[in-house]
Amino acid sequence: MRTLPKVPLSFTESLYIGGQWVQPHSTTSIDVVDSSSELVYYSVPNADVEDIGRAITAARTAFDDGPWPRLTHAERARVLLDIADAVEARIDDVVEIWPRETGILASSVDVVMREVIDAYRYYAGLATSFTFEEEVTPTNGADFGMIVKEPVGVVGAIIPWNSPMALMAYKIAPALLAGCTVILKSSPEAPGAGYLMAEIAEQLGLPAGVLNVVTADRAASEALVTDPRVDKIAFTGSTEAGKRIGGILGSRIARSSLELGGKSPAIVLDDFDIAEAAHTIASAECFLSGQICASLTRVIVSESRHDEMVDALAAEFSRVSIGDPYDPDVAVGPVATERQRARIENYIEIGQQEGATLAYGGGRPPHLDRGFFVEPTVFGNVGVTSRLAQEEIFGPVLAVLSARDVDDAVRIANATEFGLNASVFTHESRRVLEIARSLHSGTVGQNGNRADFGIGFGGFKRSGIGREGGVAGLQAYLENKTVVLDARPE
Known part of the structure; x- marks a missing residue:
């Protein structure tokens, strides 16, 4: 009987929430099927609404009370560079996982992974080249004004199965540089990339709750979209799913980036x-x-x-x-x-x-x-x-x-x-x-x-809202705050 090699992940029976590997509340699991052999490659917990809620609580606490948003951009950039190095060290593991999950040629993985590594390093570079504070001239009689670009808050990043390492990089990297905290929701078909990123977060000692990783089906995932403690959803997937997500977020005036379908x-x-x-x-x-x-x-x-x-x-x-x-x-x-x-x-x-x-x-x-x-x-x-x-x-x-x-x-x-x-x-x-x-x-x-x-990617019409990658991809995780003062601060 044909067998598959062992999956190069250590904690596939757990969820990564609040900086720890935790037992799921859910009692159901998801089988990840090898696309070439139709054999079950490995299984992961199918997070339920309570598990999603725990991840949101961890991310909310980390943003409101934790150190991450209060670090300088340069300090967060150094973590992104460490992530890039850690991802580079795991390329062989991605080669083992990704082709079995989605069918990509093993020979193509290294090319895509170089782009992934470059993405983390690119956003680290924006810590010094992007203007996070800009002096402006007030128009209401005051003497001094500033535009300060601050993190949008807690981000729910929902990624598809086709290219998970790349698509999560263009969400995680700018969100972390901005000072946001993230709940990464992996697809049931290809959760391996999310688990690998969770292992990297643990390895680097990322502060508790800054990056949380769960895998869930659509019903539980909707709890991530509806919860008012989540400030922004960054979604890549089908236009039909994007319509549903956009409608929910519109009803509660939440922020969104929607990278959807094409023809x-x-x-x-x-x-x-x-x-x-x-x-x-x-x-x-x-x-x-x-x-x-x-x-x-x-x-x-x-x-x-x-x-x-x-x-x-x-x-x-x-x-x-x-x-x-x-x-x-x-x-x-x-x-x-x-x-x-x-x-x-x-x-x-x-x-x-x-x-x-x-x-x-x-x-x-x-x-x-x-x-x-x-x-x-x-x-x-x-x-x-x-x-x-x-x-x-x-x-x-x-x-x-x-x-x-x-x-x-x-x-x-x-x-x-x-x-x-x-x-x-x-x-x-x-x-x-x-x-x-x-x-x-x-x-x-x-x-x-x-x-x-690298420049910025997104669509017109029903292909989505917003852009991922490039400077625009960072701006999507920032809010402009106008500060107007009577006099220039000393």
Whole structure:
């Protein structure tokens, strides 16, 4: 019988609350299933409402009474640098966990983890380069004014399963630098990253309650959103879940950052080689088996080049090997869960029912009888208003749409409820800039997926509210306080 290696985590039977590993109040657990073998890899407690409440109490106490918000930014920055070093020391453990949870290739983990480490170091650097106190001139007759940027308070950070180490870094790092305390709510599908971060917090002696880590399903997680002791929710996930969270937070005037779904277009202009564009787009879609919100999944070309693009994408996918994410010769691993595979297969069926042309893929690899595998899939002749072109699939499925001209391509690109990412394939940078002004998208890149958390990432329309990464990612965890004095303080 096939067995899995031991998970490289020490406290998977506990929750990390108030600086300690504690026994859960909940009596239920979550099984984490290996996406390649369908075997249970490990289990964690399924936190209940009381467990969530304990974590909120710890974070609230740490913010109101603890030392963390009262440290200088430079002192907190030194902790972020220590976190970066500790994360770097655990890369091999992430390689053991992440591919089994979500299907990412083991060979890709190191690249992503370098970005994670850089994120903690980047925000540490903002301790000296960002202006947390700014002198301003009062307009009401006083002699001295200041804008002081203070921490927003207790933060509930809710992360998805597809890229947990990276997505938590762009929440935890700016929140901690600002002086906030955090309750990290991991996804049931991929809790390993959260447990690893909890171990790092304990190892570094982070003050009690500054970082708390729980894993819970949606019902218990909602307690994190509804509790008035939580000042801000930072959420990455589906638009439907974001709508629910945003509605709750709006009712109690709480702060939020919502990084939601996408259906991102790639506009390929006539001066760009079809084969080159197809290689770039197909290769990117293989990363994490297409489970990326910013994936360029709608390929828009002129009518005369539609068939050539469909054939080129199909040829690219036909050369892709599918299988064990630890096999160095494999280019596409499984998707994360059985539920996710079923969702993708359902959309492939919908595409065929809608009359789109299935050019390649559409099924399970015949040589793999275990694991949540889906063939990379290409559809041509996709209608602009079809579900295949409108709804986020979150899997390795590309839709090719044809446009009469560039203006029509922009119209098609904008014809969704999403506005997360976009790309224009052309050798003329000025042309990209001109088109970018007309695209309703948080990011517009040239000749590939240029989503950049180092600058700032987020979307227009129903792709979210706010930005993560960059300076904007720090500002999301700060409140401006205006101080007006009769005279300049000595």
